[in-house]
Amino acid sequence: MEGVKSNSIQVQGTNDSSIVSKLSMATCNYIDDQYLKYFVKKPQRRSALINRGYYLRCKAIEHVLELFLSSNLECNVKQVVSLGAGFDTRYFWARKYAQKLKKELVYVEIDFPEVMKRKISLGTEFGLYQSDFSNEQSQNIILRTENYAAIGHDLRNMGPQLHSALSEVGVNFSQPTLFISEVVLAYLTGSQSSKVISWINHNFSNAFLCIFEQILPQDGFGLVMRRHFEKLGSPLLSICAFPTKESHTLRHKTAGFKVLSSVNLHTFYTNCISQTERTRIENLEMFDEFEGWHQMCLHYIILFSTNSKSSEVAEVCQNAFGVTDYNCMFPKMTRIDPDLAQIIESGKSLEPLQLHGHCMASCTIAQQSYEIIAGGYGIPIKQTTKRSAPHSRLPHxxxxxxxxxxxxxCKPTTDKLSFPLHASLVFYQTTTNEQALLMFGGRTSPVSCTNSIRSISIGKQNGQFIFSQYNIEPKSSSLPESRWRHSSCILQNKMVVIGGRNGSKVFGDIWCFDLLSFTWELFNMDPGSFEPRHSHSIVPWLSGSSEKVIISGGLGENMKPLNDVMVLEISDGASHSISSLDIQPALVARYSHTSHIVGGNTLLLVGGVELAGDGTCNTICVIHLPTQTWTRTISLASMYNNCPLRVLDHTSALLLKEKECRLVVFGGGSNCFSFGTSFNFAPLTVQFAL
Structure with a gap:
């Protein structure tokens, strides 16, 4: 990647976008910052996902800064140097916090001279900076006050000039000094960014480094992220040289620093943000972008290191982010090397199909098997190209x-009707002449969902697929609450609906709709026997003479990821039971996946978001149900035909052969934070041995 050129003007432009996002987040009450508005000329409302992401980014840096300022290190003054500071307003917060602690503070911000001059000009216009200093006295010092300095310097050129400027603004090179680098080093080449760290170690004897950077450039989300910055002319030049948390840790150790704590943002959010605070921010805006949220969290780390030899260091910041790593909660399987599935059909040769959040069911039309896809968010199929039209809710x-x-x-026989997002769709057949698709629930608008049941009939007329639909009116007074991100299947003339969520609640209930009497029944379960969940997967399992349902994974209450496999058994009449399988080794938590039964006793968990290891979603987990054993992991490529492959929030169909499995993946993708929405380009067929 060091051969890729970066445009310094475009790198500076990332500051303008970032500060708009921070103001949007503050305006929506994620944080209290009264200074951001002075540095944004054209405010814009960002999506809830971007607001949450920038909130967490701010809290992570603030967490380390608060830890450093409140520490009992023996020193006369606490020094903070912000590298690539841009229009960040953290100085004003730090000044107030230091005053509260009755501690002296020296705060220095460094960025390109053009950026710092614009920042100081804007701040001075609104009276934020008071100084008699004239920058005619120094080429690099833009502003200096009693406890603040703005230095214009290109971090690609670390050397005596920067040392001189820091000395001139009163920095003491032996005092404890916190360096903050918030998404800065990634824009430098690997050698340039490493030189920054080495320079700090060489010139400061009590330095603390807080590094906030992107990682995991090679998976689907990482590829989308990298292409976004390359398109802007500000590529992430060093991310491939330091692609993981471990590689960042090794670099710091090599440069003479001891890494005190290093975690991804999901671990930080789980361990360092209180449940009360998480509940507050999760209720600020309507939110349904869980896949993009977790993928974003897994692709950023915050690392805290020091070169200080002081015995007080451990007291100050050892294990600053709580547990060492989120992986300890869900051990990653390492006994068996992953097998690689073969992609046997090219998306380039197929009609595009770009969507996610849809539902799918298999059915028979004119004695031929088809997959029916309804709803979702994406691009209408006749408009889909690699440089495609704007995406939206799909009506077909x-x-x-x-x-x-x-x-x-498939054309409607009546007026065009819309379909909800994250609904469920099942195929039901009573006789050879009576069959229908049943759609339940789904999100009908950003704030509304439904508990209606639609009966959909599909046929062919003059070579064209047509459909008709009507709502089924239940005859029972007891009904399930409206929901989306649930799952459903057909079992013994009943439609079983499991879990789901609405705007404020995650459901832990199981309902059964009798397709003969048109009545709903709520299953009674022992307390604690089934955790509330959404975005899980279910699949019918014919085991011996009984029909069962396998329930796997999902997101629970408080966005808790689940790694369990449950078995629901329904007998004739009203009796039922639910139990948990003790899968060994312990599964990695997974949601937004699909599942299939192969050969009667083998469970496949396909894709989804995994919240341990490297966070990749392009895997197939193979489980032998009779022995409750996780036997294999099958990997899919992260890119195919030069397009990122993202197997999450998708649907899939299993085609069986004599000695192999063929799996067709339809759709898939998510909103990728501020990097845009990424879809798989076309249906993809993969092959692997049984």
């Missing part, structure tokens, strides 16, 4: 032959 039913996955729209 789509019919696809899994053996020749070319999507066809």
């Amino acid at each position: 039913l789509i019919v696809i032959d899994p053996l020749n996955p070319v999507p066809h729209t």
Whole structure:
């Protein structure tokens, strides 16, 4: 990546975008910052995902800064140097916090001269900086006050000039000094960024480094992230040289620093943000971008290190972020090397299908098997290209032959009707002449969802697929609450609906809709026997003479990821039972995946978001149900035909052969934080041995 050129003007431009996002986040009451507004000329409201991401970014840096300022290190003054500070307003918070602690503070901000001059000009216009200093006295010092200095310097050129400027503004090179680098070093080459760390170690004897950077450049989300910055002309030049938390840790150790704590943002959010505070921010805005949120959290780390030899260091910041690593909660399977699945059909040769948040069911039309896709968020299939039209909620039913996955729209016999997001769709057949698709629930708007049941019939007329639909009116007074991100299946003339969520609640209930009497029944379960969840997966399992449902993973209350596998058994009449399988080794938590049963006793968990290891979602987990054993992991490529492959929030169909499995993945993708929305380009068929 060091051969990729970076435009310093475009790198400076990332500051302008970042400060707008921070103001949006503050305006929505994520944090209290009365200074951001002075540095943004054209405020914009960002998405809830971006607001949450910038909130967590601010809290992570603030956490370390607060820890440093409140420490009992023996020194006359606490020094903070912010590298690549841009228009950040953290100085004003730090000044107030230091005054509260009755401690002296020296705060220095460094960035390109053009950036610092613009910042000081804007701040001076609103009376934020008071100084008699004239920058005619120094080439690099833009502003100096009693406890603040702004230095214009290009961090690609570490050397005597920067040392001189820091000395001139009163920095003591032996005093404890916290260096903050918030998404800065990634824009430098690997050698340039390492030189920054080495220079600090060489010139400061009591330095503390707080590094906030992107990681994991090679998976689907990482590829989307990298391409975003490359398109802007500000590529992440060093991310491939230091792609993991471990590689960052090794670099700091090599440069003479002891790494005190290093975690990804998901671990930080779980361990360092109180449940009360998490509940507060999770209720500020309507939110349904869990996949993008967790993927973003897994692709950023905050690292805290020091070169100080003081015995007080351990007291100050050892284990600053709580537990060492989130992985300890869900051990990653390492006994068996992953097998690689073969992609056997090219998305380039197929009609595009770009969507996520849809539902799918298999059905028979004119004695031929098809997959029916409804709803979702994406691009209408006739408008889809690699440089595609704006995406939106999709209004059509789509019919696809899994053996020749070319999507066809299905025309309604009445006026065009919309379909909800994250609904469920099942195929029901009573006799050879009576069959229908049943859609339940789903999100109908950003703030509304439904508990209606639609019956959808599909046929062919003059070579064109057509459908009709009507709402089924239940005859029972007891009904499930409206929901989305639930799962459903058909079992013994009943539609079983499991879990889901609405705008404020995650459901831990199981409902059964009798397709003969049109009545709902709520299953009674022992308290604690089934955790509330959404974005899980279910699949019917014919075990011996009984029909069961396998429930796997999901997100629980308080966004708790689940790694369990449950078995629901329904007998004739009203009797039922639910139990947990003790899968060994312990599974990695997973949600937004699909599942299939192969050969009667093998469970496949396909894709999804994993919250341990490297966070990749492009895997298939193979579980032998009779022995409750996780036997294999099958990996999918992170990119195919030069397109990032993201197997999450998708649907899939299993095609069986004599000695192999063929799995067709339809759709998949998510909002990728501030990097745009990423979709798989077309249906993808993968092959692996049984």
